[in-house]
Amino acid sequence: MTAPPTFSALGRRASAPADPGTKRSGRRTIVILAAAVVAMIIAAVLLSRLSPNTSSTPLSATNPDPNGARAAAQILGAHGVQVREVTSTAAALADARPEGTLLITHADQLRPEQLEALADVESDVVLIGLGYGELTGLTDRVAVEGGGGQSTYQAECADPHAQAAEQLATAGPGLTANPAVTGCFPLDEAGTAFAYGSWTDDQERTWSVLPNAHPLTNGGLDEAGNAALVLRILGG
Template identity: 30%
Template sequence: MTTSTPAPTPVDVFPGWAQLWRRSRWFLAAAAFVLLVALLISGLGGHREYPPLDPRDTDPQGTRAALHLLEERGLTTRTVSTEDELTAALAEPGSTVVVPFTAPMPSRQLVLLGRQHRGSDSRLVLIGPDNNALAAITPDIKRVPDTARGPLYEDPIAVDPGCSLPEATRAGRAELGGTLYEPGNGDVGCYAVDGHPSLVRHTDPGSREIVVLGSAWALTNDRLDEEGNASLALGLLGSRRQLVWYLPDYSNMSTVEQSKSLADFIPAGWNWAALQLGIAALLTALWRARRLGPVVTEELPVVVRAAETTEGRARLYHRSKARGRAADALRRAARHRIATALGIPLSTGEPDPAALCAAVADRVQQPATDLHALLYGAAPTDDAALLRLTDQLDALERQVRQP
């Protein structure tokens, strides 16, 4: 009779979800923390940059504080960035239009600005205009030349108005300077530095009015609360019902539209976030890939023989009077050796007691009950009984092996 060996059960080497979670939860938590920090840096840490004198900018070089004061007085303020919006603002009655930068503007746009402003009742405020802008808009006003260094420029300082302009007389002493100008016939020059005014007002026979400022120092957030700067700013910018600030994108003045790549649409903060994620991934890889060095073989200082180990354990049993534990160890070892000699299978590490006793009784011709008492009996009560048990087990094993 042949018996077929059952096929081995396939072992699933894939770890369970619980084990995967225990292994990777700290890495996931670290990745989530790095991602959160990157999002905070890119979303909250990123500060939107504005050009100088931008009315939306709250930095020291911005002009948000002046516009806030004007809005509290009931003025309507807005920012325009295209020629069409500027044309519409100049055509609206009761407007003050501020052009803080004229140097980047092309001559065509400057001429168009001067032409559109003629015949309107708006006030045009030019800050630091050069001779090209003055020639196109108000030819009577010119920069003060300085043959050694070009146009004369003086750092802003606190100076008295020295003129009859109502806005200047109300403000009194203010911080003016910058580019200095030569006013034309009928123009009013104020806040002279080195004998040349840094503020000039030009009026036409109609209601058209142009104000030229050599420096916007007095309008900035950082200097608005010094001297009479705030009063001067409110007077120059708040004489009409609405204030329009012209801030075009000077970097895109050319008529050729440049094509943008995908990277141009990614916010700058995300570059730092990607860099931090890359550094975190690299550090994690280096941490997980660390090596403890090659395996070092080391000889044991002492070789202990098996007999000495057995004797040492026996002495420990004797010292603690663990006769029951010692008897169990002797009986278990004897049962395993006898079962192996008789070919009795071991189920769950132990042979079946009934089968073992029956096989041994048939082999040595002794009652099965006596053999069961010997192999599975009670613990000995003293050392002499333990020694007798040892001798009986040895004799039984010899009889099984050599009947």
């Protein structure tokens, strides 16, 4: 089975205030890897809806439709982040660096060899939009389960990014409770599934996971605290 294309993005933060909730200081790059997008370069500054550099690919930073993610790219761009989309995992790996962030959307659609290659990147990692595919080649701390209707959920955790957002407008699936993961925005009263999770691994990399991609989309970014959470985990 042929794996879907992927994209990476390289950004440089021209200037940004220090964030006490960020473990590493001096973050200047963001690298994004996603499934099912076309190869494009993003200027990431006030793109017009009539711009020729647009696509209809879900979660693409060039997609201005409700299921795209161009709004987040534009906001990051306004803060000095440049985004480059490509269609190979190798290109994403080439851009990944310790002071950066690697965003992977729909990681469950990648081949096992791609996941294994990405597991050793030196950058922080953000996973957004997960199905029920196997992810053990990338990490063994993520397990996804169904449940959670479209609603607004309270943070109810100590993660600084979740606390800043306070609320998240999203739905299932959720992350199952894992003692190594800080689970936030519980989707049920029992606290067995969460809309967001984070942890720091043995290499001091920060991992952030949003199993439902709605908060990143143009249609969902301005709901509740979605923008606060998404932009903090992507922009450091």
